[in-house]
Amino acid sequence: MQQSLFDTGVITLPQAELDYRPDFLDQCSADGLLRCFRDSLAWRQDHIKLYGKVVKIPRLQAWYGDAGTQYRYSGLTLSPEHWTAELSALKLACEQACGQRFNAVLANWYRSGDDSMGWHSDDEPELGRNPVIASVSLGVCRNLDFRHKGTGQTHRLPLQHGSLLIMSGPTQSHWQHGIAKTRRVIGERINLTFRYIYC
Template sequence: MQLPFFDEPSGHVIPLQDGELLYYPHFFNAEVADSYFRLLMEKVDWKQEGMMMYGKPVLFPRLMAWYGDKGSSYAFSGKRYEPAEWIAELSAINRHVSSVAGVVFNSVLLNRYRNGNDSMGWHADDEPELGRNPVIASVNFGATRRFMFRHQQAGLKYELNLAHGSLLIMKGSLQHYWQHQVPKTAKPLAERINLTFRVIKPVV
């Protein structure tokens, strides 16, 4: 696929206590976002992963995939995931996102939400492999979904709607103080793909 062009990034800072968000609602223009959505639906090796809970396997309510540089394995929910080799579309998106974030990401976690019943529960991206004050870039294609934050100590809350073609950069100490989620909804929704680019570091 030819490298795409994206709209001149026009974003804004969302200051939070103990963290910072940068949101670009139209990072990719509609044509490019539509193309990436279609290609990722077709080319990504989607799987429904799960975890053990009370001795029984429980499937996550979404489809997932993990891509990255060799050695960028990632552990969460009691399992370790080895990255698949980058595909051209993910490499191209990574180059554009890294140029704005000021970080060269070496891996990406993809989540595919098939409808409003698919979700992501409260959590923080604070695994040891991500290091202190990680920069995480979230790219969104498809249906707009609510993205909610809650401060783990101060009781503060914040949310925004992540739109088709948008980019959200989470940085500073945010992952150490805030949790986030994509809640279920009874509203009829089309599919959504979320990509969270990360830097996986060796754990010593």
């Protein structure tokens, strides 16, 4: 872990609090965690209902957390798997970087440029007001796009292997974010968003 108290990367957008730390993990730790999470997490192919049709979510996901932390998303409810040693260690590093506790993590595995995540805000009631979300990226660089709900302003943030993005304050109230598909032939990426769920 390479971050220090002075190594901050604030991104200035209206009505958002974003702090991007590209060097959160050293190369060797990031490589090891990518392999470890890909091979050992309880990946699932979930389905959601979209305009009355059941469709595959365009990525694999896994939900880990303390007992009682449930993940609700588009009519889907996931119960948490038990923390693994590697996830717990990464959670601790995120807690130290953010100065706050987390009790759950959503892992997303984008197997290729064909996998994506649609526009959304992490604003479910169980996250509380102005949630702090710590997002760790491993694998190929993908763009996280932001779109302001009122003005339509957009901002593109490439998320590097081993980076940490902290979203906090009013970000989720005023902005949506998503990962677009890309036609470039690219490899895989795993993203982990650590959250605090009120339950």
